[in-house]
Structures are given as structure tokens and as C-alpha cells.
Amino acid sequence: MPIARSMSLENIAIRPKSNSSSPSHSSQKSRQESPQLQQPCERDILLQDLDSMLRNNLRLSNKISSNMKRSFSSENIRHSKDNTFRKRSGLEGDIVTRSPPFLEFGEDNCNNDNINADNIDQDDGNCNESDDENGLLLRSEIPSQGNLDIPDESEDDDEFTNVDEIDSPLIGHLQDGKMPSQNWDKVPESDNNNNNNGRDYNLPVNDEFQKNLDKRAEEILNGTLNRTIEEPSIDWEFKDFYCLQDELNDWYCNSDFLKFPQSKGQFYQMVKLPEKFLKDDSYAREMIDMLFHASNLTDSALMTIFFISMGTFSLTRDMSEQLEQIRRNNLLLIPHLDTLLENFKKIAIKCRDSRGNLKKHSSLLFYSSSVIYFIVCVCIENRDNAKVNITITAFYEARILEFLTFYIEQWRWNSRLSMRIRNIILLLFKLLVLQFGDKNLYNETKSSLYELHGLEPHKRKYGGYAKGSTKLSISPLHYRAFRDDITSRFPDYSMETTKLPIDSNDSCSLSQFLEIPRSKSSNPINMNLAIPEQHIATPFPSPPASPQLLQLSDTPRLRKSFQTNMLYPCLYPSDDENGSDALTERIKSTNEKENNENNIMFPYSIDEAATILSDNLKVKLSTKQLWQERDMFMKTERGWKSNDTDMAIEPNDSISDDDIAINYMNMSVDDYSCSMKKPIEIMKRIDSYYKDCFSSLNALVSVLLQTMESNLNNVFYKRTEVADDGGMIDLSNKDEIEKLKPYLEILRMKEISLKASSGILFVLLKWFKLNHVLKFEQLSVLLYDSRYINISMSLLNKYSENYAERVCGKIITNNGEFWATCSQYNNQYSENFISLSPNDASDIRDTMILPSLAYMLRILRKIIDSKTQRLKELPLSVGTVFKKYYRLKNLDIYHPILRIIKELTPFKNKRWKSEHMELISGVFLYEELELIDNWVTGKDIAGEINDACGQEIALRALMQFYNFRHYGSSMEALGYAEKGNLLHSEPEYSVL
Template sequence: MEPDVTDGIPPLQSDSSPPPDQITDAQLQSELDARTQSIAQGPEFTDTPRICYEYSVTGGSFVDELEEWYSYKDGVESGLRTWDGDDVAQSLGPDGYLECVVKTGPGPLSLPQLSCLLYIAQGLFADSIGIRDHIQRLHSGSDMLINGSVVTRVIDTLSSRLDDLLGDLVAMVASKATYYDPVVATCLTILYHITLSSLERHKPVPGVSELPAKLIATIARMRYGGQDVVSLKQLHLLLWKVLVLELGDQKALEDTSRAQRQKYDIPEEDPALPIVTASPIDYEAFRQDVTARYPSFVPPKSIIPPEIDTQQSLSSFVHVPRPLNEQQSNTQLPAPQVHLATPAPSPPLTPATTTAKGQKVKRSVYQKNQSFPFLFPSDDGDTVPESIKEAVELFSSRVRTDVATKQLWEVRKEFMRQERGWLTVDEMIGELSLDCSQATPLEKIESIYSSSLEHLNSFVAVSLKFLLANIVFFADGEGEFDGDQLEYIRNSEISLKAVSSVIVLLTKWFRVNHVMQFEHFATLLFDTRFFLLVYRFFYAHDTLEASLRRTEVRSKGFFYKSMMLSQNPDARDFDQVFPILTPVSPNTAHNVKQVTVFNQRYIQTAINLVKTLRMIVSKKTQRIIVVAELPSDTLKKALAIRQPDLNKAVWNLFKEQIPFNGRKWKYANMDIISHIYLNCKLDLRDDWLVGTSVTSEVDDAYPQEVALRALVQFFNTLRYPKQMEKLGFVRKNADFFAAEDD
């Protein structure tokens, strides 16, 4: 009997169980999914604290925004109103007094009447039994003023008083007032209370539809004086809140954008399935490259509308496809000496050169000219590889356009019609059908733009000058501030937040309504050196320390002071409603992963400024070059804290600049490049880092800027001729013979 050779040997494992040094497909897939999820959540910041702040264009809570209206030093006590001394108001009560005011008839309200109305708007705090009750009284007081039909009277009083104060330019320049005008200050405070209360409860306010345009015109009129009698901070705060009240919050902005896409037949993308897309301009460049290499292949047509003699129009510089075969680095290459379709032996590994010994071989020896067809023998007679066909099919299926591009094409088409003399401007104006009703947010922002077009230049100049004046320089690590310093820094922070919020809100709504309105406003911002203010803002201080600095003292605020004047001192619930918060020290912030107590005003201002800068320079080479020349270390200071909205906006700004920076900069900032890959959206044809030649982009940068401004001027002259005539743009007769007869 033969021995059993398997005796003492463990049985063989089944094929279903893998060897110990291998993993199954399921385990590998699990590890890949875990890694993908970690990358999607963003990189881990080992030494950067995370600021737990959710950005919103509408600002903070109702209580915080109301506290910011009043100054600590001289604004709270002087801003509070009571009925002491007004026997009529005390005897009639709030309802009876409102009826009495309405019966006085039209005309401006007096200061005593405005003071009583302000006390109603401030919630009749003398009878409140606590802060919670005071908040409810604030809302009730706003409803009483709205239902009492006095909002229009207050706005008319404000307009009449502003005309008196700002109507005389010589008086404005010579004015040296020490206090703000009480009538204007009281009217602004009443309207702010009503607006803020209505925003909190999502209620409309009748009669304020014309207020945004009036406030913009008022700020523009203060370009040469009047800032000592009217508070620019309060004007911007009220303008910000009225814009949100009339146009809507972030959700309304997204809903309006969605409605615009439906209007232009742009399908919605599934946010759960993000795909890498390409613009029509990128596909056109790719299509030209494929056609140049494979002349017999006909790729799918581009969605760009065909135009006649596009290269002869100034507007052709706005969007220029950049195929590889037309780049300067390719056109300088010599033509191939041997046709690629000619049978020949394999070339040597090292190209033959005729350079002398010791000389460097030219790079062009190793490069092929992309302008010549790529032909080669094929067994089936098809000269286009399957990989190229698949690439074209993939590229064409991922082409996506947006509302701004279609609107730009429409304006460019009209510009070319007028440029060629097919239609005059007067004839095109007759074809327009402008709806002046104000039912939707788009119609409201259209009304604001048309009413404010002649004032936008001065408005931007005044706002940015005010922004510059409130950028506070102070030494890092100063520690505690005294009362005057604290008040100065707090007012500066509130002013910066108000101005930046107004600018970013107008920029976003103009872009949603029409791209040319956005481009006009963006051009004004860029020409007024808005980008220098953004860099100056981050240069003025340490970002981490400024984001953790608390300048809010509840014991000096509106609610605390009003409770001190209440007739029920035993019912004060200040500490219960506003608990004392202890901020994190900047010295220990690096060891804290999440920071929940921080300076919300500073964070919102920083996000507003960076978002606006990105919008006005995006895809505009001339502006990107100007911004890229500024010190990048200043902008990198914004990355000292971890906040997704702020960080992503900064990374996108750097992504625009990287093609124009050298290798040394890229080598020294590989961390920024990595963050861009991980966090920013990439396009299918995204050559921001591959090192392609940007010579043609730089050469056409100035013509592109000129062409864009020409389209903006044409758009404004076509749609708003009366406003443009006030700015000096008078249309001339396009008929040569009629002009000769004159």
C-alpha cells in the first residue's frame, strides 16, 4: 500500500478565498470609496483653524443687524426716542397718533412727528418686560407703521430733506457740520427698523420699490461733499437691506437663475452627478485642432452661431477660440520635411542635428508642427483612429453653455448688424420691447439699473472711497483696546461689511439679469481700482487675529440701553438671551480644529471682497495680468483660516493667475496648486497648468478689453438712450447723405 502523500499537509484552500498577501475587488473598491470620500470632504488643515461660519448675502441675525445700526459712543442714547414731552402722543397712544399723522395731509413730516414714529418703530421699549418681549414689540411696531400708511410719508420726507442738503454743491463743499442732520438720521432709522423687521418675517413693505434707486443716487451725489451731514454707513446699511427685501435672498437668486436658464432653453444639470464640462469656445478650439490633423473627419458642429466675416468685427476679440495649431509656439516650427504617410524606416531615438559640437540642440527639433494633417496608412482605409472619434464624441456631449454666453452672443449679433450698417440704432430701439413693470426680481433689478445708470460711476467712486477710509491699520497683537479704539474699529467693520455687501449683491443680481449690466458695473469697479482695495484689506492686518477679534460689547448696545430705560427693571433677561461668549485666543487658535466664536463681520467682508474680485476679473486676460502683478503673499493671507467660501474664492483667483506666473512661482506654491486640483471645478479643456503658450492671450488682452467695453457701450446706448445722453453719449445720424444735407 502506497503511503498517503497528503498526510500531514493541510487541505488546499478553495479558489474563492484570496491569498493572504492579496485583497479582493470588494476590499479594493471599499478603500477607493473611502479615499474618494476623504478627498471630496477637502484636505485636512493641520495648523489652520476652521471657522464655523455659513456665508449669506443677507447678513447675520435680526438682533445682530439691529445692534450694528447704533454706535456705542453717541448713537444709542441719542438714537433712542420716547414720548416724554409729547402730550398728544401720550394721550392718543400709538394707534391714535398714527391716525393723527395721516390726517395731517401730504407734505414732509416734522422732527417731533418723526421722533414719535421712531419710538413706535423701536418697539415702545419703555413698557417692555424683557428683551424677548421687546423683539416682539419691534415687529408689532413695524406692522403698525406699515398698516398706518406712513412709510411713503417718511420716504418723501427723506427725499425732500436730502434735496435740501445735497442740492447745493457749493454748500456741501463748504459745510463743516459736526453732527448728522437729525431729520435724515431719524428717517433712515425708521426705514431700517421696518426693513429689518420685514426681512426677518419675510413680509413685503409697500412703497419701497423706488427706494434703492434713490439711495444709490443719494450716495452718488455725495461725491463732492455732504458726508458730514449724512451718514454713509447708514445709507449703505439701509441700501443693503432694502435690496435684499426687494430682490430676495440667496434662494431667490438661485431660483431666478434657474428661471433664466429655462428662458434660454438651457437644461438643468443633476447636482448629484457632477460631470466635467467644456464651454462652446473650448470645443470650437478642439474641433479646429481635430480638423487640422484629420481633414477628412467632420466633427459635430459647434453651437456657436455662425457669423459673417467675424474676423472683421471688433467684437471678435471678446471670445476667441485658441486651437493648438494656431499658437505662436506651433507656428514657429518648421514644416515636416517628409510626409508622414510616406513609408520610411523607423527614425532614430535621437533626432539628427546639424549643430556644432557643444551647442545646445533646439527644442523645435523634438516637436512636430500641429498645422499639418496627420496621415498614415490604414488597413481598412479609415484615416481617423477610434480614440480620436471617441474623444470628439465625449467632448461634444460635454459642451455646456450658460445664460451669460447666450446674452453676449445676442448683443454681439446686434452690434455687428449696426456695425455693418444693416440697421441703425434707432431702428433697433424700435424693435425692443422693454417691460417696465415690477413684479419679478428681474424686473425690479432692471428698474434699479435703468434708474441708476447715470449715477453708477459716482456711486462706485463714493463707495470705494468710503471703503478705503475704513480699512484700519493696526499692529498685530495689540491686545485690548480702549473705548475710543473699540468704537472706531467696530464702526469700520460695520461700514466695510455694509459697502462690500451692497457691491457683491448688485454684482450678482446684475449678472443674473443681463451679462452686459454686470460687465458695465464690473468695469466701473475695476477702473476704480477695486482690486487694490482688496489687497490693501488683507495687507492691513493678520487674518487669523482679525477673524477672532471681538468688538461687540452687549452692555453698550441697543437692547441693553433700551432695557435700562424700561419701566420694568426686574424683568430684564439680558444675560439669558445674550450669554457671554469667550473667544479663542489667536495664540492658541492653531491647536483648535473648530472655532465657533469669531468676528462674523470680518469674515463676511473678506468673502464679499474676494468673491467680487473674482467675478470682475474672471476670464478677462487684461485684468488678470494686472492683478497677477500684485504680491501674491498678500492674497495668501486670506488662507490663514479655514472657511470654504473664502478659501475657494481665493483658490479660483490664483487659478486665473497661474498661467501668467513663471516656474519659480509654481514651484514655491505647489500647496495652492494642489488645493486648486482638489477643490476647484475643472473644465474638460483646462490648460491652466500645462504650460501652454500664453503669448497670443497676452497679445489679444487689450483688444479683448476694448471690444468688451464697446459692446457694453453699445448695449447701454441701445437700451437706455436717455440715461446715456445725460452721460454725454449722444447718438449721431448714421445716414451719410442725411448728415451731408445737414
């Protein structure tokens, strides 16, 4: 009987028997056929040989000598048992891999691949199984002579009945040179007891990972497993002003510290009793009055005032005492602010126009601007103080904001080092925050103006809704789109329109592109949908079934969606026209009374949706202002003329929905309550600044963007190692770190200028929009035309490369040495300052760049908000850049990023959405949503893109119309003028 074997591997051949073959020759031939067996025995080679043996080189020989069994004596087997488990497993020792003895062939049998039952039957009686059934032998155990016998059928059934199921490495499962037939996942008992020696062969883990494993195991055992995943976050809040300690430190650079000794000496010469000046306020006022005895301050008096404004640091014992002296002394200087501002203007003009003595004028400009900067910072911190209002009024009457703006414009065309443009930009930034207000004052002013115009106060809270405002809202544009859809389906249904402007025929007006409601009925997809089969006058009582598609057997199956054509009214009436249904009696329609007379019934779901949306319609102040200017623009297009240029709200008049104050300058503050006085005063200051600086805004934007763009070539060094001219600097060596200080100081000054420049643009955009939306749009257009999108994205991309490392303090930075320099003039101050200084600088988080990033992101979001034409300017890698900032959780950084993502997502394909799903999910997690939000899918992308250019043109035309009506004199400074009546002017011909 032939031997029945369960073999399913490929390339299996049973060789016929040949008398001319010998075991030694067969062994050599087998090694020649399998070159893998000649390589050194290692774990990876062993596995490859074994796999090759089982799958490719498994052949059976008819002649197996019985001497093979005799060659394996009991001594050799005993020697095999004495080896360690790792050695016998193939992990150690001199090991080779060879085919099992019964798979070796003679030379004459290698070329015959024919298989027949007779050949197997003839040698059935000589088949014996070798002890090395697994093909794994030590070199000392390989027999040199003997015949190889084919094993009997009974022996073969025990070991190879399931040879197809071998699908894992076999090395770790050897027992005395044999492969166990079962319990493959257990280590032999003898190895556990004798050869393991308590050694752990698992993969090693570090201590931190092991602690986390132990902690998690303990939580599981105690039943206190917390599955919440903590995201890395930044404990930082976005503000326009942080604290005196940080803001005053940003004013100075290392070269400015050389002026401290001279100012200190002048103070001790002018003030005879320094200790009394420190403690006695009356004596301090007397000395300050003496210094301001003349309108034109002397150089020594100005240096003394400079030392006083810095808190007389040589007389203080620590930083807190110096800060208290800074607050006290600068409040004492406020009564003389007018003289100080006049002196500042004269010195600044000399630095700009003078031909000689520029070094002296530049030093005096630094002294005077430093005193003003200190006063401004102290007033911002103590805004509730009564003296702050006096300071704000003094700055407003001196037109210092306008002077600084003109000064920056002149620096654009005639730049000088003596003009100290960095200090001027930083002073303008803090002065804008003082004159207009910081973040908290902005929210208060906004609520007051909404109340003044009869609008619902706007509340916003990151990550949810503000307290007292738990309802979702809808914008007027989305509400109009929903109303158009309802009207197209139910023509007799009327929705509330009291909060919306009167519909006018603006199809011939350029302003038609400003606000286009994207309703479903106007979607071009309706053009491809089928027309309803039933006639409108005689609707069928029930909807027809979906049409059947004829499917041919040899054609691929087609996918087709059946949608309702929104261009046609609903063809099917309600279920109960008479209202006699039990459900209809319980659910009363809101418009039942007014529609019962006409015997008209609408579906309850439609009526309910219309009621919810109309009750939660949110109209912003900027939207009302845009509607009013658009109406005036359309009237002017039709040839109408209005005399409401100086229109203002009277205090005793009732404010209607169509009446929005467009000129705060004509409003009397005394006629309003105390809560309304401050907002109106701020609006007046904004109007005045916009009118006076309208022609200089373009130059201001250009200089600020150039200052920001200078940071593109910054180079950052990590704390671990620093490259310098191809070599490495040892950070433990202070002498080598000193080499980097000049560069780090320049880098710090550039980043401070970046923060101040972006802060100026953000403050102006924010307050301009609150005053009037078209002022905001005017500045946005200037930024867009000046390539702000490209510049800001380049900067954001650069800082995103080491954003996490920078925030965690792994980048070497210079945080300023103002307070350290002040401490050097007093021994006790120096000792206290050293004791408070951190020992490890790497533990300090560097948040100096975060305000700049927040400003740039917010400006970018404001510029491209709801403007498709500008949205197209964003680079393709914008999502990748934003994902780097999304790694560290901070809602002040998240908010502008997610708003931009919400605008950008509808215009991206599915692949982009899948790659940036975490950002899209962040919009739902941290941003406020509307009742109708179709920003992910469902928008008319083709219509948005086609109308993008028209929207930009219409917006610029409306801005020009607004500026001509209210700021005509400012427009004339740019070369614009109103044309005369062209209808009655005679044509002019030129003679060639």
C-alpha cells in the first residue's frame, strides 16, 4: 500500500530509489541545491531556511538508510539534552539548518520528478523515521554516513498529519531537538526549572513607561480607571495688555541700558533729598513741578524725569517696590502731560528733519518717549483711576495718535535711525489700547452700543455658549435662504420679515453681490432634476413610487439618487385639510387664525421650523450698518439725492430698526446716561482718528507689514546644542553662550516689533468694525492689497516648525534684562533679584511669541471672513500649518484657526477633509454653530466662486461711496474729487 500523506505545500516531489547514491554524496548535493544552508546560522536566516524547506524544497527520497538511526547514539542525545534552552532553540551556539534526513536525495534521484504508487509500494518496508524530524541539528550531530529511510505510515501520522497548519516560527518550541506535536505555546518544564535561571526575555521598557503601566494596572485593580485622555495644553490667555513687569521689559534693548547711569546722576543732582522724594508725596510733587517750570524742558530735567518714571530703582529694595514706585511716580507726572507731549513732538521733528546733532536728538527722543510709554502703561493698568480720564483727554486733544501715524508714514519715505521707529511703533500700539480700550472694555462698549441701537447684545464664549444665552441663532442671510425655500414649496406661506430690510429690486445694482442668499431652490442642481409628473392644478393624492431602472445583465449597475426639485411648489396637500384630525386638534398651528379664513393648511413641521428660526434671528450692528449704506448706494445709483449725511440719533427720539447712527461726532455726550457716555466718547475718538489718518492708513500698513516680514529670516537655536560656523557650542560653558547674545538681542527686538505691528492692525480692525463696518472693510482692503495673506502665512509656517519646542522653553531666547539691570544699582535689590531668579531656564515656558501668533491669526480671519475671492489666496498647505498649532490646546489660538477652517472646508475635496478631520471636529467642539449650518456639505460652491469677484468689486464700490459721503475732505488728500454735472458740459475735442 502506498503511504498516504497530508501534504499541501507547493513543489513537493517524491524521488525514485537509486542504488548509486550514498548518504554523504546526497548530503553534499542537498547543500549545493540549497545555498541558504551554507550561511552562518542566525535567527533570521534560520527562519528563512525553515520556511523555504517547508514550502519550496520539500522532497521525499525512496532510499533512506537504516544506519541513520544508528548514528544517533544515546550519547549524542544526552549531549543534546545538556544544552541550554536558548542554545537548543537556535538563539545561541554553532547551529546550521538542513532538511530532515528523510528529505535528502541521491544524485541520481534529483532529476526525476515523476510520482507513482508502485515506487512507493516497493520500499514501504524499509521506511523508518529519523530522530531529527524537524530538520534542526547541531553540527556535532550531523551523521557522516548511513542510509536515510522513509518513515512508516504509523509514525508519520503522529507528527505530520496537520503539517498545513504550521504558520509560526518553530524555534521557540523545541524539546530535545524535536518539535512537540501539541502545546506549542508552552515552554518545556525542564527549561523552566533548569535552564531559565530566572531571566526575563521580554522586550525592555524604560522607567517612565513602566511607571505608567504600573499606574494603569493599579487603577484597573482598584476600579478607578479613568479613560479620559489629557491633551497637552498651554496655560495662556490672549490679552492686549498683560502686566507692567512684561510690558515695560519690552521697551528696552541692551544699548538703552547705557543711559541709566547718566540719568541716575542727574536725579541726585536735581533732587537734594532722594529718600524724602521716595516717601513724601508732597515733596515729590514739589520736585516734579520744579522740573516742569518751563515749557521747554532742559536736557538734565528730561533725564531726571526719565529716572523718576522708571521708579527710582537705585532706592528700591526689590522688584515689587520698584513697580509700586513706577505707579506712584507716573501718576504724579500726569498733570504735566501736556508739556511733556509738546516737548516730545519737537524732539521727534528734529530727529526727522534735522541735519546735525542727530545722536543727541535721538537720545532725547528716547527719554521723552520712554516717559510717555510708562505713563500709558500705568494708565492702562489702572483704568478705573480718575486720573486716567484726564490722561486720555490730554492725549486726544494733543492728537498724539495722529502725530505718531504721520511720523511712521514719513519714515516710510525717509527712514532714519535717529527716528527710533521701533519705539514709535510700540508706543503707538499701547496708546491705541489706552485711547480705544482693551479686550474687556471692548466687550462692554459693544454691549452698550447694541443696547443704544435696540439690538440684542451679542455674547460669545469659547467652547460653548455664554451664560444667559443658551439658544442657537441664525444669520439673516441663512434666514432669507430658508424663507426662499419655503416660499418656493408653499407659495401662500408668509414668514416674519420685520427684522429684515425691505426687499428691493437690486438685480440692476452693483450691490447685488454683497449678500446673496444661497437657497436650495436656486441651486443649479435643480436644473438637472426631473419635472414633477403631476400637474400643479390637479395633484395626485399620493406620491408615486421611485422609477424602476432597467438593468441589463452585461452593464454595470448604476447609482442614481431621486431628489425633489425645489423649483416647483409642493404637489401634495396636507393629510387633513379640514383640521378634524385628533392630532391637528391637539397641535394648534401658530398661523391658524390668519389662514383659517382662506382655508389654507400647512404641515406642522414647516410652521414649527419657521417659528423657531424667526424667533432666533440674530442681526448684528455691522449688518444693520451695511444694509443702510447699501440702500443709500442704490438710491444714488437711481439718481436720488439725500441730505442725511450728518444724521445722528437724538437722545429723546425713539430708535427705529432702520435708523442707525452713522456720525457719532454730532452726538452730545451730556444727553446720555453715564453708562453710554464712555462708549460714545470712544466712538468719537475713532471717528476723529479715521478722518485725520485716512490718507496715511496705506503707508501705516506698508511699514507695519515690512516690520513683520523682517522676521522671516530668523534663525532659532535649541537648548540641547547650538551650531556656530559648523561647530557645536557647549551650553554648559557660559563664555560660549555669550557669543549668541548679540544675535538673540536682535531676534528679541524683531519679535517685539512683530507683536506691536500685528497688535496695531488688530486693534484698529476690531474698533473700526464696532464703529462702522465700512471703516473695517477699508482697512481690510488695504491689508489684502498689501499681500497680508501671503506674509502672515509665511510667518505662521515658519513659527509652526518649532511651535511646541518654543512654547516649552526648548528654544534659546533672550527675555530682556531690564529688571536685572535695575537691580545692579542696589545691593539689597540685587540679592533679592538673584534669589527669585529660576535656576533652570528650561522649566520656563516661553509665551512671548503667542500674542504675535494670536494677532496674526485673528487679522487673517477678519480679512477673509465670508469673502471667497480672498479665501482663494490661502496656500494649499494652510491645513498642514494649522494642524501644527492644533497640537497644543489653547482656545485663544484655536478660535481663529477653526473659524478659517469653517470657511475653507466647503471648497476642499473629500481627501482634504479626511486628512484634516481633527480640525473639522474642532469646529463642532469649540465654536458656536447656527441653527442652519451647511458649511461641511451642501453649499453652492460653483455659485460662490462665480460671484466672488463681483462681491469684491461691489464691496469696494460701496466703500468708495461711504468715504465720499462722510470723509470727502480726506479723500481729496488722495486725489479723489467729485465730478461736476456731465449732462450739461460741452464736449471737448483735441486737435491733432
